[in-house]
Amino acid sequence: MRSALWYLLLVGMPVLALMGVLRLGQGLDAPRAVHGLYAVTYDSATSGPCIANLTSAQPNELTVAQSGTRLDVRVGDLLLVGAIAGDSVYAAAPGKAFRTASCETLDSVAVTAVVVRTGSERALVGQVMFRGCATCAPARFRALRVPERSSNRGLDA
Amino acid sequence: MPSPLLLLAQVAAILLCARVLGRALGLVGQPKVIGEMLAGILLGPSLLGWLAPDVSTALFPAASLGFLNALSQIGLLFFMFLVGLELDPKLIRGREHVVVIASHASIIAPFLLGALLALFLYPRLSDDDVTFTAFALFMGAALSVTAFPVLARILSERGLTRTRLGAIAIACAAVDDVTAWCILAAVVLIARSADAPVSLPLMIGGSILFVLLMLTVVRRALARLETTYTKWGFLSQDRIAAVVFMVLVSGWITERLGVHAVFGAFLAGAVMPKGESFVRAFRDRFEDVMVVLFLPLFFAFTGLRTSVALISGDLWMYMALVLFVAVAGKVGGSALAARASGMSWRESLALGALMNTRGLMGFVILNVGLDIGVISPALFAMLVLMALATTIMTTPLLKWIYPPRLLVHSERTAPAEMAPVRAAQS
Numbered sequence A: 001m002r003s004a005l006w007y008l009l010l011v012g013m014p015v016l017a018l019m020g021v022l023r024l025g026q027g028l029d030a031p032r033a034v035h036g037l038y039a040v041t042y043d044s045a046t047s048g049p050c051i052a053n054l055t056s057a058q059p060n061e062l063t064v065a066q067s068g069t070r071l072d073v074r075v076g077d078l079l080l081v082g083a084i085a086g087d088s089v090y091a092a093a094p095g096k097a098f099r100t101a102s103c104e105t106l107d108s109v110a111v112t113a114v115v116v117r118t119g120s121e122r123a124l125v126g127q128v129m130f131r132g133c134a135t136c137a138p139a140r141f142r143a144l145r146v147p148e149r150s151s152n153r154g155l156d157a
Numbered sequence B: 001m002p003s004p005l006l007l008l009a010q011v012a013a014i015l016l017c018a019r020v021l022g023r024a025l026g027l028v029g030q031p032k033v034i035g036e037m038l039a040g041i042l043l044g045p046s047l048l049g050w051l052a053p054d055v056s057t058a059l060f061p062a063a064s065l066g067f068l069n070a071l072s073q074i075g076l077l078f079f080m081f082l083v084g085l086e087l088d089p090k091l092i093r094g095r096e097h098v099v100v101i102a103s104h105a106s107i108i109a110p111f112l113l114g115a116l117l118a119l120f121l122y123p124r125l126s127d128d129d130v131t132f133t134a135f136a137l138f139m140g141a142a143l144s145v146t147a148f149p150v151l152a153r154i155l156s157e158r159g160l161t162r163t164r165l166g167a168i169a170i171a172c173a174a175v176d177d178v179t180a181w182c183i184l185a186a187v188v189l190i191a192r193s194a195d196a197p198v199s200l201p202l203m204i205g206g207s208i209l210f211v212l213l214m215l216t217v218v219r220r221a222l223a224r225l226e227t228t229y230t231k232w233g234f235l236s237q238d239r240i241a242a243v244v245f246m247v248l249v250s251g252w253i254t255e256r257l258g259v260h261a262v263f264g265a266f267l268a269g270a271v272m273p274k275g276e277s278f279v280r281a282f283r284d285r286f287e288d289v290m291v292v293l294f295l296p297l298f299f300a301f302t303g304l305r306t307s308v309a310l311i312s313g314d315l316w317m318y319m320a321l322v323l324f325v326a327v328a329g330k331v332g333g334s335a336l337a338a339r340a341s342g343m344s345w346r347e348s349l350a351l352g353a354l355m356n357t358r359g360l361m362g363f364v365i366l367n368v369g370l371d372i373g374v375i376s377p378a379l380f381a382m383l384v385l386m387a388l389a390t391t392i393m394t395t396p397l398l399k400w401i402y403p404p405r406l407l408v409h410s411e412r413t414a415p416a417e418m419a420p421v422r423a424a425q426s
Helices: A002-025 A049-054 B004-027 B032-043 B053-059 B062-086 B096-125 B132-144 B148-157 B164-192 B200-232 B237-256 B261-270 B276-305 B315-340 B345-355 B359-371 B377-401
Strands: A036-042 A061-067 A070-075 A078-085 A088-094 A108-118 A121-131 A139-145
Touching: A002 B096, A002 B132, A002 B315, A036 A121, A061 B377, A070 A088, A078 A108, B004 B032, B004 B053, B004 B062, B004 B276, B032 B148, B032 B276, B032 B359, B032 B377, B062 B148, B062 B237, B062 B261, B062 B276, B062 B359, B096 B132, B096 B164, B096 B315, B096 B345, B096 B377, B132 B164, B132 B315, B132 B359, B148 B164, B148 B345, B148 B359, B148 B377, B164 B200, B164 B261, B164 B345, B164 B359, B200 B237, B200 B261, B200 B276, B237 B261, B237 B276, B276 B359, B276 B377, B315 B345, B315 B377, B345 B377, B359 B377
Parallel strands: none
Antiparallel strands: A036 A061, A036 A139, A061 A070, A070 A078, A078 A088, A088 A108, A108 A121, A121 A139
């Protein structure tokens, strides 16, 4: 009898409390999910050689690793760190390593985008900006998330 | 496919690092497995990738990790088979009263605190692809697991295996393991229900049917295997191959049902006959290659996915909170329940300290969580550090609560047949 009471107190009550917590949490909102692999198409009218100079790897793919609002956006070997607020995405990286003869004054590379949802499809629509570089105009892009069965949240490994 | 030379270099580097760190940690009184776990993290972006990014990229290029992952997953399947194999209902016989209360309380207390913590972490570290229910249940499962094999090793090294405390701790850990895997299976079902290869009713119905099939038909067939072993005194390669085949098929079925392959492998081990010499025969054939080769690969793969750099600023406060909640829930819940069952305060706290060992079972659960996308990379890194920290603190905490001088006075009531369960990292 005493054991049963202890069991109710130490196990039964917490189980009830757990159910309450699960119910309470239903009202919580988490940041918009944008992690995953994206296929990128650039607007031909705005994208020039600056995009191609950014990375030695394929610039038409980008990977977003997400931890809450924090985002790590990888385009080839270029890693931009940023955040998501509502539907707006912002990420940037220092431009020093990507300075070329045609753009010696590049300060930073930044991506701004908005999340667009159409049914189960998710896309990022925005632009890549080359700050401190007058010769590189912002390049507009649209990135469509590649569906994946088992999410690895954009991690390489 | 990566170059065979690269793969050989990767495996060699991982094994060397694991053995050296395992030995080093052994010298300061920690189980070797902690050194091996640490080696995995140090080879990843948290240390090697930070100190020598060129070396890290050359040795572990992203494109090559799929093969390493495949090897570590196969190793993990057979490790989970061994964990299931070691589980023996005899462990709880005669002490059901204390074991049931202590083990259930040691699960529900950290589970509840983990779910409460999820109220705070979900808006900060998750995203809207994950439901709160899946996130909270996963946090609960990650915080409530106990590493049965590491615990057995610590008990054995401290000479506690045949004490009342050791016997109860190992029995509680066994019950914890089974319960945690059942909970995790439910979490995976919930998290994967949206994009699983089969529908949710089929996932649940199929899983129940499969478990029943394993517990009845397969178990009976395996009993014949033990009879043959007892008759002839050895295991032929054909019989070992049959068991390997069963582990792989069982893993395949649970993966296909949308649960996870590790559950199938664990179940395959759990339904094996539990005769001592039969279990030992299987364990002896599998254990060395698992411990020396495959587990370090799994730890390394976990380490390669762990980026401590993702924990910055406020996230270190969250990390401290996760650690505090994990320790308070597990030590507090187990100790209170043990005390309520009539154990002394010292024994109760020692049991709590032992149950707080999350070790490699924690790593297994966390990898499942990351695979199914229920936790984010930053939270994964925090939970990996939490699992490592709670495992490292077990031995010193136990020595402090239960000094060796008191061991000679401890009550030795464990049944004679309860041989020390060999740890994965022996």
